[in-house]
Amino acid sequence: MAESVLAxxxxxxxxxxxxxxxxxxxxxxxxxVLSNNDxxxxxxxxxxxxxxxxxxxxxxxxxxxxxxxxxxxxSSNYALYGDLSDRVxxxxxxxxPRLERYSIDEVFADLAGLPxxxxxxxxxxxxxxxxxxxxxxxxxxxxxxxxxxLANAAAKRWPARTGGVLDLRDPAVHDWVLKHSPxxxxxxxxxxxxxxxxxxxxxxxxxxxxQDAWSLRQRYSVVLEKTARELRGLACLSLEELEAxxxxxxxxxxxxxxxxxxxxxxxxxxxxxxxAAEKLRAQGSLxxxxxxxxxxxxxxxxxxxYANAALLNLLAPSDDTRVLNDQAQAGLREIFRDGFGYAxxxxxxxxLCGRGEVAADLFAAAPDPAAARLMATLDAINGRFGRxxxxxxxxxxxxxxxxxxxxxxxxxxxxLDELWTVG
DNA sequence: TCTGGGGTCCTAGGACCC
DNA sequence: TCTGGGGTCCTAGGACCC
Numbered sequence: 437m438a439e440s441v442l443a444x445x446x447x448x449x450x451x452x453x454x455x456x457x458x459x460x461x462x463x464x465x466x467x468x469v470l471s472n473n474d475x476x477x478x479x480x481x482x483x484x485x486x487x488x489x490x491x492x493x494x495x496x497x498x499x500x501x502x503x504x505x506x507x508x509x510x511s512s513n514y515a516l517y518g519d520l521s522d523r524v525x526x527x528x529x530x531x532x533p534r535l536e537r538y539s540i541d542e543v544f545a546d547l548a549g550l551p552x553x554x555x556x557x558x559x560x561x562x563x564x565x566x567x568x569x570x571x572x573x574x575x576x577x578x579x580x581x582x583x584x585x586l587a588n589a590a591a592k593r594w595p596a597r598t599g600g601v602l603d604l605r606d607p608a609v610h611d612w613v614l615k616h617s618p619x620x621x622x623x624x625x626x627x628x629x630x631x632x633x634x635x636x637x638x639x640x641x642x643x644x645x646x647q648d649a650w651s652l653r654q655r656y657s658v659v660l661e662k663t664a665r666e667l668r669g670l671a672c673l674s675l676e677e678l679e680a681x682x683x684x685x686x687x688x689x690x691x692x693x694x695x696x697x698x699x700x701x702x703x704x705x706x707x708x709x710x711x712a713a714e715k716l717r718a719q720g721s722l723x724x725x726x727x728x729x730x731x732x733x734x735x736x737x738x739x740x741x742y743a744n745a746a747l748l749n750l751l752a753p754s755d756d757t758r759v760l761n762d763q764a765q766a767g768l769r770e771i772f773r774d775g776f777g778y779a780x781x782x783x784x785x786x787x788l789c790g791r792g793e794v795a796a797d798l799f800a801a802a803p804d805p806a807a808a809r810l811m812a813t814l815d816a817i818n819g820r821f822g823r824x825x826x827x828x829x830x831x832x833x834x835x836x837x838x839x840x841x842x843x844x845x846x847x848x849x850x851x852l853d854e855l856w857t858v859g
Numbered sequence: 860t861c862t863g864g865g866g867t868c869c870t871a872g873g874a875c876c877c
Numbered sequence: 878t879c880t881g882g883g884g885t886c887c888t889a890g891g892a893c894c895c
Contacts, residue, residue, distance in 0.1 A: 478895090538894095539894080539895050540895075542895075623893095624892095624893070624894085625893085626892060626894080627892090627893095628892065628893085629892075659893080
């Protein structure tokens with residue numbers, strides 16, 4: 437059997453790079469992108485990192501720097517990032533046939549059977565994506581996914597030495613990188629695990645790879661056992677080219693400001709339900725259970741804290757926004773309490789099944805073709821003219837609870853009226 | 860004052876069954 | 878007085894990812 441070889445291709449500071457594509461004046465400047473609601477920093481350009489701005493730094497700590505013009509900040513613009521992500525993926529597909537899109541800015545590629553040397557292929561991928569989309573990427577090449585992630589992290593950590601492309605199959609390179617990669621850089625090791633491992637004196641990827649796998653399973657979990665095996669070159673995770681349908685679909689958001697009225701929460705829940713139902717239909721699923729939850733702020737709880745959730749079972753599986761919203765509203769009425777300042781609502785669709793898989797229920801009403809046509813039309817119009825062009829009447833155009841996005845860039849690529857102009 | 864949103868997988872513990 | 882153990886299903890919670 438041929439040795440497996442994979443690459444992990446990862447866009448550098450992706451959200452920042454997207455903003456720069458349309459703002460060449462920012463090429464060498466510190467740039468940050470903020471989370472929904474402009475809460476905290478979720479992406480930093482290398483220049484912003486050098487300024488000492490931490491990941492997840494609260495915006496109010498960075499605002500002064502931005503006011504003085506030392507850093508350029510943007511609200512997150514997912515319409516733009518999603519579109520540029522599609523372009524990056526399509527560009528890669530012109531050179532590599534088998535791809536697994538792992539996240540908005542990362543993709544695994546199967547390189548088995550492609551002509552050596554593979555780092556030359558990596559450089560071609562890098563150059564073509566840069567030229568066709570304007571997005572810089574790094575490429576890590578290795579025999580397992582965990583090692584490819586580590587190779588990619590190393591390519592980013594030592595750009596002068598690697599040029600952003602690193603093949604970890606060379607044993608000397610492999611050993612050197614593992615010995616110099618802190619345990620936190622290993623995929624699957626988060627804050628908690630890293631602290632426990634460090635407590636045991638395991639501080640590098642090399643030391644984790646050297647642990648006895650069975651003992652890791654006993655002391656930690658099967659997940660960490662697999663991670664250690666993968667670090668030793670034994671593939672435990674395979675390339676998943678086919679995207680499996682989601683098992684749960686969630687739509688949730690913090691409000692731009694605290695909400696006290698039932699009516700405002702009802703609007704938000706209707707809006708989140710509509711969004712979740714849209715995602716449900718997009719993957720061709722039906723939902724049998726819906727969970728709606730609300731909560732007050734977690735910080736500075738002057739008006740008291742409260743959080744609650746309601747679980748609703750549908751009579752028959754459905755993907756109809758109106759049916760789901762009736763349930764969501766009933767759930768909200770159950771759990772709403774007066775006198776609290778609510779910060780967030782969430783709608784979760786679970787117990788999903790394929791549209792074709794539903795066992796006929798003698799007592800349920802037959803599926804209504806008119807309803808299906810209505811939902812399909814709704815999705816087509818919103819797909820063409822933008823989200824919430826058509827929406828349930830209870831959702832206002834400019835609701836009081838909508839999230840803050842004070843620093844939003846135009847949707848250059850997906851809205852005709854916000855097209856990039858040159859001149 | 861202010862700290863995201865959307866997912867996955869695993870584990871532990873309780874209920875229930877034979 | 879003795880008072881099983883193994884399997885399954887469900888749920889909540891934890892940890893991780895980007």
